[in-house]
Amino acid sequence: MSTIAENIANIRARMNEAAKKAGRDPSEILLCAATKMNDADRVKEAVAAGVDCCGENRVQEIQAKRPLGAYTGKPLHFIGHLQTNKVKYIIGKVDMIESLDSEKLALEIEKQASKQDLVQKVLVQIKISNDPLKTGLAYEEATSFLEKISTLKHIQVKGFMCVATHTEDMDLVAKEFEAMHSLYTKMKAIYPQIDTLSMGMSHDYKIAIEHGSNM
Numbered sequence: 001m002s003t004i005a006e007n008i009a010n011i012r013a014r015m016n017e018a019a020k021k022a023g024r025d026p027s028e029i030l031l032c033a034a035t036k037m038n039d040a041d042r043v044k045e046a047v048a049a050g051v052d053c054c055g056e057n058r059v060q061e062i063q064a065k066r067p068l069g070a071y072t073g074k075p076l077h078f079i080g081h082l083q084t085n086k087v088k089y090i091i092g093k094v095d096m097i098e099s100l101d102s103e104k105l106a107l108e109i110e111k112q113a114s115k116q117d118l119v120q121k122v123l124v125q126i127k128i129s130n131d132p133l134k135t136g137l138a139y140e141e142a143t144s145f146l147e148k149i150s151t152l153k154h155i156q157v158k159g160f161m162c163v164a165t166h167t168e169d170m171d172l173v174a175k176e177f178e179a180m181h182s183l184y185t186k187m188k189a190i191y192p193q194i195d196t197l198s199m200g201m202s203h204d205y206k207i208a209i210e211h212g213s214n215m
């Protein structure tokens, strides 16, 4: 087995463990590989080894690797901060934008998706940590933001994404994930198409799974 396949098998096993510990069905939790900074061949290895989706945070990397078939067979997600002037390069090329965090960005996605006559799936990124360098919509604004953009015909909100505070304080991380799960549950009751809560990275995914993450 290749190292990439081994690593993925390992992570799956630990995800399953965390899910079982939380009394959840492991099959409802998707593994998204942050393929950024890996070349097309390595991404293909990860896809072949069975990750559920790929995540990229730079438009140029998508433009370089997508024509090489790097993501073929799995959905591609945009996971980084997205500048409004870059939206036109990724609409029609990514399955999900996980980083919608402003009305201005929503209007540009609507415009470009409308041009291509498609509906762009998005996650609203919430700034759950107090880190001033982190991007995302304020937690308190989520309800009114969703209401506002619900009129946009070419955007479908599938849920939320967040990056927790980078800290050794795992109680704080758990608290942040818990708050996100509560928001997710509330919004899902209003917007039935919401089904994705994307949270947890290499160092905190087990805590995220224990608190309701499904990606």
Ligand SMILES: *Cc1c(COP(=O)(O)O)cnc(C)c1O
Pocket: 034, 036, 057, 079, 080, 163, 201, 202, 203
């Ligand atoms: C790179 C990246 C990740 C993955 O981080 P790891 O620590 O390697 O798991 C997750 N989310 C976003 C937004 C990223 O840019």
